[in-house]
Amino acid sequence: MTKQNFYELNFNQLKNFLVEKIGIESARAKMRAEQLFSGIYKKGLTNFSDLSTVTKDLRKELDKHLSLDLPKIVKKITAEDSTIKWLLELNDENKNLIEVVLIPSKSSHYTVCVSVQVGCAMSKNSACIHCATGTQALVKNLSANEMVMQIMIAKRYLNDFGDQRLLKNIVLMGSGESLTNFSQVQQFIKVLEESTGLAFGKKSITLSTIGIPDKIKEFTDSVATYLALSLHSADNEKRDKIIPINKKYPLKEVIESCKYYTNKVGEKVFIEYTLMAGINDSSEDARQLIKVMSQFPSKLNLIFMNTWPGCDIKPVSEEKTNQFAKIVKDAGFIVTVRRSGGRSEKSLCGCGQLRTTSVPINKN
Numbered sequence: 001m002t003k004q005n006f007y008e009l010n011f012n013q014l015k016n017f018l019v020e021k022i023g024i025e026s027a028r029a030k031m032r033a034e035q036l037f038s039g040i041y042k043k044g045l046t047n048f049s050d051l052s053t054v055t056k057d058l059r060k061e062l063d064k065h066l067s068l069d070l071p072k073i074v075k076k077i078t079a080e081d082s083t084i085k086w087l088l089e090l091n092d093e094n095k096n097l098i099e100v101v102l103i104p105s106k107s108s109h110y111t112v113c114v115s116v117q118v119g120c121a122m123s124k125n126s127a128c129i130h131c132a133t134g135t136q137a138l139v140k141n142l143s144a145n146e147m148v149m150q151i152m153i154a155k156r157y158l159n160d161f162g163d164q165r166l167l168k169n170i171v172l173m174g175s176g177e178s179l180t181n182f183s184q185v186q187q188f189i190k191v192l193e194e195s196t197g198l199a200f201g202k203k204s205i206t207l208s209t210i211g212i213p214d215k216i217k218e219f220t221d222s223v224a225t226y227l228a229l230s231l232h233s234a235d236n237e238k239r240d241k242i243i244p245i246n247k248k249y250p251l252k253e254v255i256e257s258c259k260y261y262t263n264k265v266g267e268k269v270f271i272e273y274t275l276m277a278g279i280n281d282s283s284e285d286a287r288q289l290i291k292v293m294s295q296f297p298s299k300l301n302l303i304f305m306n307t308w309p310g311c312d313i314k315p316v317s318e319e320k321t322n323q324f325a326k327i328v329k330d331a332g333f334i335v336t337v338r339r340s341g342g343r344s345e346k347s348l349c350g351c352g353q354l355r356t357t358s359v360p361i362n363k364n
C-alpha cells in the first residue's frame with residue numbers, strides 16, 4: 001500500500017483523510033488532526049509511535065497510512081558566514097536532487113530559501129543570464145510536500161520546536177520560478193500558514209518571481225504574502241536581454257500587475273536588482289529604475305552579482321554599488337544593499353548560484 005505523504009496535507013485535508021482512510025469519527029477528526037499537526041510541526045516528533053496523545057492502536061494505523069519520511073541529505077556545505085546549503089535527494093522515482101539554503105541573520109534568527117522546481121521552467125531560451133539555475137533544464141515541478149520537507153530539514157537541524165522560534169522567514173527564491181508551479185506553491189503556503197502547525201504568518205513569507213502578470217494577480221487574490229519582483233532592469237529592451245521571458249511579459253504589464261498587488265494587499269513590492277558590471281549599473285539605469293519604482297509602493301534590494309563556474313558576468317565594485325544606491329535613496333526610496341550569504345564560488349549558496357546535476361529523464 002502506498003502511503004499518503006503527511007506533509008502534502010493542509011489541516012482540512014488531514015481531517016478528511018483521518019475520517020475517510022483511517023475511520024476516525026467525524027466528531028473527533030478535528031481534535032485528532034490538531035494532535036497530529038501539533039506533534040509533528042510544533043513538537044518535532046519524527047514518527048507516530050512517539051505521539052503519546054493518541055492510543056497505541058491509532059498510532060499503528062497512522063503509521064500504516066501516512067509517511068513522515070524526509071529527503072536524504074546527500075551533502076551539507078557550511079559557508080564562511082555560517083550559511084548552510086543542503087543537497088537533498090528526493091523520495092521520487094528518479095531520486096532527483098534539489099538544494100535548500102538556511103541563512104542566519106544577525107538577530108540569531110534564520111531564513112530558509114526554498115526551491116520550487118528541479119532546474120527551472122525558464123531554462124533553454126528563456127534563462128535569466130545571471131542565474132546558474134537557468135543552465136539546468138526543467139526536470140520537474142516540486143510538489144507541495146517536497147517544499148514543506150525543505151522546511152522540516154531546516155527545523156530539525158535547528159531543533160526549532162517547542163517555544164523557540166528560530167526559523168522566522170521563508171523566501172521562495174531557490175531554484176525555479178514560483179509562479180510557473182503556482183498550484184503547488186499555493187498548497188505549500190497553505191500548509192505553512194496552518195495555525196495549529198508551522199504557523200508562519202503572511203509577513204514571514206516572500207514569494208519571488210521574474211514577473212508573470214496574470215499569475216501575480218492570481219497570487220494577489222489568493223496567497224497575498226510579501227512579493228519580490230526580480231526586475232534587474234527598468235528598461236524594457238534591456239530587460240528582454242537579461243530576463244528573456246520579458247519579451248512575452250513586457251515590463252508595462254508587469255508594472256500593472258504590481259499596482260494590482262499593492263492596491264489590494266497594501267504592502268510594498270520588494271524590487272530585486274542584481275547589479276551586473278557594464279550591463280545595468282549606470283546612473284541612467286538608476287534613474288530609469290526610479291521611474292518604475294515611482295509607479296507603485298516599492299523598496300529596493302540591491303544585490304551583488306554572485307558568479308558561478310561558466311558565468312562571465314562581473315560584479316560591480318562597492319563604490320559603484322553605493323553610488324547607484326544613493327541615486328535611488330535620494331529619490332526617497334528605501335534601499336538595502338544585499339550580499340548573499342555563502343556566495344563564494346566554493347560554497348555557491350548565494351542568490352542565482354543554485355544548480356543540481358539532475359537531468360530530465362526521456363521516457364520514450
Ligand code: SF4
Pocket residue numbers: 120121122123127128131132133134135174175176177210230352
Ligand atoms: S532567476 Fe529564477 S526564473 Fe530566472 S533562471 Fe534563475 S531560477 Fe529561473
